[in-house]
Amino acid sequence: MKRFAATLLVAFASTFATAQMAPSYQGLWWNFPANSESGWGLNITHQGNILFATLFTYDSGGNPMWLVIPDAELQSTDGGMDGYGYGMGMTPGMYDYMGAIYSTTGPALDAASFDPSSVKVTAVGLATLHFMDPDDVIFTYTINGVTQSKSMIRQQFSTMPTCDFAGGVGNFQDLWWAAPAGKESGWGLNVAHQGNIIFATWFTYDKTGKGTWLVASDVKLVSGTTYSGDLFRTQGPAFMTAWDSSKVKVSSVGSITLAFSDWLNGTMTANVDGKTITKAITRQVFSTPQSQCR
Numbered sequence: 001m002k003r004f005a006a007t008l009l010v011a012f013a014s015t016f017a018t019a020q021m022a023p024s025y026q027g028l029w030w031n032f033p034a035n036s037e038s039g040w041g042l043n044i045t046h047q048g049n050i051l052f053a054t055l056f057t058y059d060s061g062g063n064p065m066w067l068v069i070p071d072a073e074l075q076s077t078d079g080g081m082d083g084y085g086y087g088m089g090m091t092p093g094m095y096d097y098m099g100a101i102y103s104t105t106g107p108a109l110d111a112a113s114f115d116p117s118s119v120k121v122t123a124v125g126l127a128t129l130h131f132m133d134p135d136d137v138i139f140t141y142t143i144n145g146v147t148q149s150k151s152m153i154r155q156q157f158s159t160m161p162t163c164d165f166a167g168g169v170g171n172f173q174d175l176w177w178a179a180p181a182g183k184e185s186g187w188g189l190n191v192a193h194q195g196n197i198i199f200a201t202w203f204t205y206d207k208t209g210k211g212t213w214l215v216a217s218d219v220k221l222v223s224g225t226t227y228s229g230d231l232f233r234t235q236g237p238a239f240m241t242a243w244d245s246s247k248v249k250v251s252s253v254g255s256i257t258l259a260f261s262d263w264l265n266g267t268m269t270a271n272v273d274g275k276t277i278t279k280a281i282t283r284q285v286f287s288t289p290q291s292q293c294r
Contacts (some may be wrong), residue, residue, distance in 0.1 A: 028042075029043075029154055031137070034156075047290045048290075049074040050286060053127070055068070059239060065213075067098065069103065070102070071100070072099030104122070143239075155260040156230055158197045160194055170294035173293040174293070175189075188284065197218060197220055200229075201216075216229045216232065226259040254272045254274075
């Protein structure tokens with residue numbers, strides 16, 4: 001299985017050898033028009049010519065379920081694209097990325113110790129992300145033989161950051177995982193950072209080992225580089241069925257605090273159903289250059 005054999009979150013070695021690059025698509029995306037399908041979303045981390053995308057949705061029983069596309073690579077649309085910029089016959093500003101979709105099982109989020117060897121990965125389909133411009137994407141996926149397509153835009157909940165490959169980090173928007181890197185490969189935290197608010201989506205596992213996710217949509221700056229907010233669990237309409245917003249149910253499960261020691265490292269402390277979970281976290285690096293938001 002290309003680039004993704006045994007574990008979910010692995011470091012990829014890749015260089016971005018040309019100055020003519022696609023825009024950075026890093027951020028939180030949801031269905032177009034805005035708020036039309038509130039309750040699910042797609043987090044994209046963009047490094048080099050690779051997108052790492054995490055889809056937050058619901059299973060056939062309406063319970064939270066996440067799927068991951070860890071290696072969506074920039075594609076040649078005409079058989080002769082010169083690497084990472086525009087190709088002959090490729091419309092300027094339009095880029096296609098493609099990668100396999102996986103589901104996973106793993107240790108419960110409150111396990112005394114996380115065993116990466118217990119993370120099991122199953123390929124379930126294929127995804128294509130066709131970017132019309134930096135803020136619009138057609139997300140097409142085939143899962144277990146069924147194909148759907150969604151038009152998506154960036155989700156804005158405060159002042160949007162600028163993300164590109166120019167450097168100058170001044171924002172915590174990124175994909176984070178346990179520190180040191182690779183220690184607990186198989187779970188992660190997507191951070192969308194706008195203004196003084198963080199929208200955090202934690203993809204992890206329930207007590208049975210099934211993939212589940214928790215969300216904190218309003219994690220506010222409380223002091224220095226520390227953010228805190230309520231943590232929620234959601235239910236919603238089954239994936240691959242018609243969206244019904246009336247089925248989205250949100251329940252509070254506790255709180256989350258993100259205390260960053262610098263731009264690259266921090267600590268996540270979560271209170272979930274009466275239990276406290278503390279993790280040292282760091283940004284995940286899987287290619288170069290990395291998107292920098294500020």
